[in-house]
Amino acid sequence: MATEKSSVNRALWLSSFTEPPKIVDLPIPEATAGTGIVQILAVPVVPYNKKVHLGELPLLRESLPLVPNPNAVGRIYTVESDATSFKPEDLVYADSTVQARDNDTIKIMAVAGGAILEAANVSIGEIAVVGPCAGSFGGLAVELALAIGGDVIGVGRFKKELKNMKDILDNAQFAYVVMTGDQEVDTAAILGATKNELGADIVSDWSPGCLPEPPYLSTMVGTLKNDGRVVLS
Structure with a gap:
């Protein structure tokens, strides 16, 4: 079944380590060469999630503001014309880990x-x-x-x-x-x-x-x- 496309990008927005994250509407990103946009369906909540949001884990203390919890299950929303492996509506797992393209294992x-x-x-x-x-x-x-x-x-x-x-x-x-x-x-x-x-x-x-x-x-x-x-x- 096709995923309904939204006209807004509803996201959890973390702008401070001293205040709770907020639900906001952001612009929908546009795919650029070599990329695709994923419509998020579900994200994992890890045991240390709260510590990340409070900035208590130095290795995961990112520059704010941002949308936290980047790993997710979703469907391809749009892709650029150079895409060879994905097409809109494909179910995917988005992994935020930066990895070598030729040997991601x-x-x-x-x-x-x-x-x-x-x-x-x-x-x-x-x-x-x-x-x-x-x-x-x-x-x-x-x-x-x-x-x-x-x-x-x-x-x-x-x-x-x-x-x-x-x-x-x-x-x-x-x-x-x-x-x-x-x-x-x-x-x-x-x-x-x-x-x-x-x-x-x-x-x-x-x-x-x-x-x-x-x-x-x-x-x-x-x-x-x-x-x-x-x-x-």
């Missing part, structure tokens, strides 16, 4: 790759403790470490998520430990999951930046061998 692994392949330099047979491991970045870190032959122990709060990850990966080199909040108990559990209970070679921490402190870092570091490495991402 690089962005999927780039962040985790920097931590696991470059900073941690995981090698075949090394044991990496990754946590929290069930999110986008931690999950990719687990997959990369496994792909190059490492043994991985994933940690997190929710057994259901960790078990689901174990089932999907279907890899004997992956184990998981459910965190209880008791550092002594959790450290012992992670050590018990390492080969011969000798400890880990690498700790890869993926705690969200919006948390006051990393919830598992001290516990994971307590499982390191004497020459172990820690990577904070």
Whole structure:
């Protein structure tokens, strides 16, 4: 069914970090060479959305004013004459990430790759403790470490998520430990999951930046061998 075209661009407008965003009517943009205009149908609301709107996350503190939350599902509204892949009414996902045109899959692994392949330099047979491991970045870190032959122990709060990850990966080199909040108990559990209970070679921490402190870092570091490495991402 065709999407009804509007004559106005109704948008959430963020003009100040000290005042709530407002609903305003803006001009409808015009497509230029190599671009298209997307009519927004739905946008994701992430847990840290409020902190973004308050300017409390330095990495996401953009220059105002602007329309926040750029990722969205929508339909192509108009395209320029040089468009080759899209036409009006196509259903699309608009991703605000700036990426290489010729290989846009690089962005999927780039962040985790920097931590696991470059900073941690995981090698075949090394044991990496990754946590929290069930999110986008931690999950990719687990997959990369496994792909190059490492043994991985994933940690997190929710057994259901960790078990689901174990089932999907279907890899004997992956184990998981459910965190209880008791550092002594959790450290012992992670050590018990390492080969011969000798400890880990690498700790890869993926705690969200919006948390006051990393919830598992001290516990994971307590499982390191004497020459172990820690990577904070």
